[in-house]
Amino acid sequence: YKRFLQKQQYHVLGLDHNRDVVTQISELSPFAVLLDVILPEKDGWNVLKELKENAHTKDIPVLVCSIASDKNRGFSLGATNYLIKPIVEDELIEALSYIDNTDTEEVNVLIVDDKADDILLTRRMLEAQGNYNINEAYNGKEGLNLINRQKPDLIILDLNMPEMDGFTMIEELKANETTRSIPIIIVSGEHLTAKQRDKLTDQVEVLLQKSNLTENELLEDVSQALARLRQEEKKRPRSDNIP
Template identity: 30%
Template sequence: MTTSLADLSVLLVEPSHMQANLVTRMLQHQGVRQIKVVDTAEAALAALTEGAAAGWVVISSLYLPDMAGTELVMAMRADEELESIPFILVSSETRPQVLEPVRQSGACSIVAKPFSEQQLSRALFAAADYLNPPEDLDVAEIESLRVLLVDDSLASRRHLRRLLEELGIERITEAVNGKEAVDLLQETMVDLVITDYNMPEMDGRELTEYIRTQSWQNSVPVLMVTSEQNTGRLAAVERAGVSAICDKPFEAGNIRKLISESLTR
């Protein structure tokens, strides 16, 4: 089921009055009717806590007066009532080390400034898709699917687990790195492995190579969800035998599509 953008309630966190007006006009032009604007992270958290059941989507600038947008999203992910709220970061920042916490937090999108209304619209539809999982997947197949989720980021694992559970997948095993995943694969049969790339002990490429060359489950689909941007490293992952690669932050629909394709294979 796809939600109309008119059904979304957007909380815009933007300290610049001019930028807030610009984004508000874009949202209204896209059909969004419920828009609340605040200028600090503290005000945003207060609004979200007060109306946690309102179906919020948060659009936030990176640099806020009281904390960074990265800290805001991490505060949301640490709160059980707020952790599943879609988060969209709007920023001109390009440094990977600054944006990495947002990528790992399970953000829906990072929209680079300056941005067009179409780019903002795509981010909104990604948030709507996250809030409304499809109903057309085979329930029996989904419920029987056994997934191994490998990521050293707790926030990323929680975000992916929510997506999987919304699809009806309940048999989920977690590992914090490739080495722990190898131990689990030796004794636990799985139908799908979803793994990060950058992890301590054993990274995603090494895990994929192990699965393809040494594991008794060498044909299991391996989906890599990663913020890695180095094309050489990603090419090495493809050569190792990964089934598909999905960027962080990812659109929920892409993950669902890849999972559906792995089922048909």
């Protein structure tokens, strides 16, 4: 990881395995911790648990980087993200880029769904874990009107809605140069045909089923979508508006 991260101007420190890991992290107060849950001297799950129970370290983001594919356990113990080895460079940089921005920036999320109870559930999942400013719309038409007033960082969208459904809203967003890059996560109970699914796969970040939705899954997909957005923004040439 050190080679990847130093290219991005991160200062990487290793820990002394002869000293208590949590104590060292408390003393260093790092920007983030990369943690493998399979450690030679101590169970990494216990390290994560102790970090989140310690007043001096509980707010430090922890990225689990491990061959163990137990994401649900990681998120339930407070991990910010969970990457499964082998980890590619872009994946790691995306995860850290998201943390870099969420420390200081409020994330604007628009939830578009015609069911108030589903909006409330999604809102609670997000607000419990991050610095989110959430707006709500009950159909695609309302959603587009809100976007015209304030462009969100991310849209969580249902498909089956009155007045304007999610499919039409996506077409409108992708046809507009100022909105086509907004990440979209579909959370819907709609049964999709193979043709619909193939088309949506090219237009949105991820398709989630309401009936199977978990908080950990939603938060992970939101985190990854925002990280990809931040990386794309960094790659774009900057232009200054001159009056």
